[in-house]
């Protein structure tokens with residue numbers, strides 16, 4: 001996972017919030033009325049997708065924008081789930097661009113400590129403060145210096161989103177390997193710029209690539 005700047009709220013969100021939020025609250029809080037069928041946050045999916053060129057903000061894999069179903073289909077996830085936080089149904093700050101699979105994995109779960117927020121405002125709460133990458137196993141894991149509660153939040157995020165599922169892990173390792181091969185073939189003077197170009201917002205697994213680069217820098221092997 002990498003930090004994403006969600007950007008400013010587009011025009012139109014507040015209007016939908018005014019029209020539909022109360023219906024969501026009535027249904028989920030008071031069980032009044034029919035289950036709402038407005039899903040108008042999809043209107044804003046392209047605006048969210050544009051922040052990372054359609055790369056999922058959770059698993060960092062590219063979504064297939066030509067399909068509307070299947071694991072790689074793009075969707076809008078409610079970071080705090082609708083069933084627990086209906087008042088946030090049309091809240092721009094609660095929307096995360098996500099692949100269908102991450103959205104399904106997360107479903108209506110909301111652990112006691114919540115999840116690591118890919119769009120956290122506070123610098124000390126951003127994904128790079130929570131996660132590290134194990135070069136031997138290929139796993140994403142909590143940083144060793146985290147407090148026990150922060151570690152639990154990191155593990156809940158990894159486990160519930162399936163960030164260490166085998167296919168995600170293999171894809172992540174392939175992307176990292178490709179960048180490492182590119183690094184080796186370049187003179188030292190060009191390596192930082194090469195890393196920079198491979199950790200941008202539109203690069204798959206940029207978060208994990210950044211973690212490995214940081215480890216290399218610390219070991220003075222870059």
Ligand SMILES: [Zn+2]
Nearest residue numbers: 056059099102
């Ligand atoms: Zn995903």
